[in-house]
Structure formats: C-alpha cells, structure tokens
Amino acid sequence: xxxxxxxxxxxxxxxxxxxxxxxxxxxxxxxxxxxxxxxxxxxxxxxxxxxxxxxxxxxxxxxxxxxxxxxxxxxxxxxxxxxxxxxxxxxxxxxxxxxxxxxxxxxxxxxxxxxxxxxxxxxxxxxxxxxxxxxxxxxxxxxxxxxxxxxxxxxxxxxxxxxxxxxxxxxxxxxxxxxxxxxxxxxxxxxxxxxxxxxxxxxxxxxxxxxxxxxxxxxxxxxxxxxxxxxxxxxxxxxxxxxxxxxxxxxxxxxxxxxxxxxxxxx
Numbered sequence: 191x192x193x194x195x196x197x198x199x200x201x202x203x204x205x206x207x208x209x210x211x212x213x214x215x216x217x218x219x220x221x222x223x224x225x226x227x228x229x230x231x232x233x234x235x236x237x238x239x240x241x242x243x244x245x246x247x248x249x250x251x252x253x254x255x256x257x258x259x260x261x262x263x264x265x266x267x268x269x270x271x272x273x274x275x276x277x278x279x280x281x282x283x284x285x286x287x288x289x290x291x292x293x294x295x296x297x298x299x300x301x302x303x304x305x306x307x308x309x310x311x312x313x314x315x316x317x318x319x320x321x322x323x324x325x326x327x328x329x330x331x332x333x334x335x336x337x338x339x340x341x342x343x344x345x346x347x348x349x350x351x352x353x354x355x356x357x358x359x360x361x362x363x364x365x366x367x368x369x370x371x372x373x374x375x376x377x378x379x380x381x382x383x384x385x386x387x388x389x390x391x392x393x394x395x396x397x398x399x400x401x402x403x404x405x406x407x408x409x410x411x412x413x414x415x416x417x418x419x420x421x422x423x424x425x426x427x428x429x430x431x432x433x434x435x436x437x438x439x440x441x442x443x444x445x446x447x448x449x450x451x452x453x454x455x456x457x
Contacts, residue, residue, distance in 0.1 A: 231347030
C-alpha cells in the first residue's frame, strides 16, 4: 500500500526579527502566547501520531483509520504553522519553528512511501527528531511568559503526545521492534500520564469545562491503559488504535480549555 499526501508549501511569514507581545489580543488576530504554546506543543503529538498511524498501516490494523489519521495529522501540521505565522516571536524562536517545518517535511517524505519494517524504523526516528525540536520550542515559548500558569497549557498538551507515543510504542513492539528502551519508555510514559492528570486536577486554574474534561480524560485513560496491557493480537491492536484516538481527542479539548482560560487571565 502506498501512502501519499499532497506536499503543501507552508509559508511561515512575519516571524523573524519581531518582538514578543505576550498578552496581545489585537484586532488583527495576533496569536496569543498560550495559543502559541498550544500549537507548538501539538507538533509533539502530531509527530508521534504520524509514526503511530504509519506503523498501524504497516501492521494492517484498521487500515482505513490509519490512512485517515495520517492525512489529518499532515493537515494539522499545516494549520499549526499557519497559526504560528500570526505570532510575534523573537528571532531565535522563529528560526526554531522554521526548523520544525524542515523536520516535518522530511517526515512527510518518509510516510509518502509504502510501509515496510525498515521504513517504519526510519519514520520513528524522524518523528522523534520532530518531537525533540518541538519540545524545546514549546519550553522556550512557555518561558517567555511571566505567568507560571502557562505551564498548564504545556502540561496538558504533553498528554496528547504521551497518548500517541504509548500507542506508537505498543505497535512497534507488535512489529517486533524489541528494543528494551521501547518497553521502558511505554511504562515510563504511562506513569508520567497518570502523574500529569493528578497535577492538572490539583491546579488552581479550573473551570467547569476543565473539570468535566479532566473527569472524561480519567475515564478514557482507564480504557486506554487496559488496551495497552493486552497482548498485541488483532483485538488488542484495534483496541489501542481506537482508544488512543479517543484519549487524544479529550486531551486536545482539555488543552484548548486551558488555552482559553489563560488568555482570559493574561488579557
């Protein structure tokens, strides 16, 4: 099966050399700092979601879903770069975002090819390259705020990435990538996810929407945790494919709610 996607030119304009305006909510719809953190953080999840779906396609697990997820991830990369083009950022961060775009383009080239075990390995490595750069950029963006609560957007956003990396690693193990570090990372990520849920629940910033989504996230985590504990047979693989997407959806909404709450505080 050949997986091909249109190679769009995403032009990140107006980034280099502009000063940061962290609390701007101007008439020209300039991107706020919490939303910039949200968008950069989402690149982390998209990198792992891409690798997850590509390995899922290789394993022939719900192949139509895998193809749809891959296509959606590529569109969301484009949306993220377009949104960040509306942020006023220091030159070093603007260059980092352009660097992420370069790494994403390399990832796109890899997933345009038919999935083989060798190709899955290459995609995984490149996805981790995108993750590393997106993570450092997200941390730098968070550091621009004088309000420590912006870290909640970063933390909630990281839950999206963890949901996808755990599913990806489950699929890699099913594909006989038997490196010890994959199993270790899966276990560590599960612990980190649960700890982050507890931290978010205890955070002073909360709304009805945030509280409801946290409860839903806890419920979805129970289903996902049970799925990744299963043997990677046909049913187990399908369960991870579906529950990881549901968990991602909840965590994405939660991150958006923190984004909105912080914009109100910083405005």
